[in-house]
Amino acid sequence: MVLDVLFQLELADLARPVAYADLATGLGVDLGTRVPLADAREAVLEQRRRRGMVLQEDDHDTWSCGSFFTNPILSADDFDTLARRVRETTDADLVPPRFAAGDGMVKTSAAWLIDKAGFGKGYGLPGPAALSTKHVLAVTNRGEARAQDVVDLAREVRDGVQERFGIRLVNEPVLVGLEL
Template sequence: MQELLDAPLAPLTTFRLGGPATRLVTATTDDEVIAAVREADAADVPLLIISGGSNLVIGDKGFDGTALRIATTGFELGSATQRAEGRTHLELAAGENWSDAVARTVEAGLAGVECLAGIPGSAGATPIQNVGAYGQEVASTVTEVIAYDRRVGETVTIPGADCGFSYRHSRFKADPTRFVVLRVRFVLEDAGGLSSPVKYAELARTLGVTPGDRVPAAAARDAVLRLRAGKGMVLDPEDHDTWSAGSFFTNPILNAAEHEAFLARVADRLGADVTPPAYPAGDGLTKTSAAWLIDKAGFTKGYGTGPARISTKHTLALTNRGTATTEDLLALAREVRDGVHEAFGVTLVNEPVTVGVSL
């Protein structure tokens, strides 16, 4: 376990923003993670968990407490017997690079997470956010989460059904100070090297197939990586469009009354012949597109004149052009959020976790 005082946190985030932590501890085993958490809790010191840093917005003043960087490793596939039955279990340590882990599952001929390729961050963060993209989300494959429960001071195993998964949400996100994820267990499908049925229309078009078809898992992964790269959603140190947290806002989910009012605002602003994106979200709810809202409210690709701007490749990504501060980023985020609300009456909600700041 390594320890640094007055340690810069910006290099540990994909935004490359934020001030220093009073203390930074890097843990490489589960025992070290637990020991660091217990030490901070016993001393009543604020604790910030960092792993891949792809979903964090840290204030310019930094973090007055202990930042714990989880750098554990571990990739373990199930037995040959499981594969013969068409289902294989996978256990990942929280610190495993998620995109690399997806690549290894595809190389092993397994399906279930191939459309989550290229998503930056760590395996331990995936159940917290219920990470999803291109028709897949980890809620469909997570069987168990092993976590340290700070409330009871013990390591617990939480079944996937008890994780409270919903759109970009989970019980871990709802109660962010209680659990520290140590390991995540998944069940993947052995379909002879084929992908899961392709669900996402854009991906199906890219692959030249009909939604519901299967393709080689490697082909699905490669297509997703191309799509993500075209939107600046694959990390590249030389490309400032990727100095972001990916999608900064979640897609709004509206009840019937909210959706009706939204459609009226769209018709009034853009014309009665304009139909905004709409996807069933269960229980009479409708999900619409945050990217569409942002664009139609006047915040187009590349919007901004300062060091924080909207990506030139995708309107959902707010980016650091190299010299931005967190306050620069938040000023842009507030401008976009308020502009969308003024135009359409819909309030966008930030997806990244904020530390020491808020919108």
């Protein structure tokens, strides 16, 4: 529970340098470019809308807490083990996404792991909780879900990814009174 927040804002006409590749593509700029704040805001909202992460009353894909799992950060050796396991359990040409995470660490995509482990968009439908039909990282309430339904689905996905690829996903939302 958040009881107090302090923000320090910077007056500026330009956003911070664009550091996210999809955002740079959506804005038509190179990484590191500064763009007008209004342009950055609209581009971020557009990306979020496409993924069902801007609340809309009539769209159950938006009835979520956003991305449920964080992207795993692995040692280089652990990433190599993951890549080998992916080759052994899926199409031999499939390679997990790899992003530098500093200090020799590697970040990979939780959404990619979820999808390749067999939990595609809409997994869980027609149940009360399901993965979004727009983005597999969002565990959604289809209208009648209880917290336990959401946790049960998230646990199934987390355990399925671990069984398939040996990677244990970590939930991003803090659960109160429930455990994954």
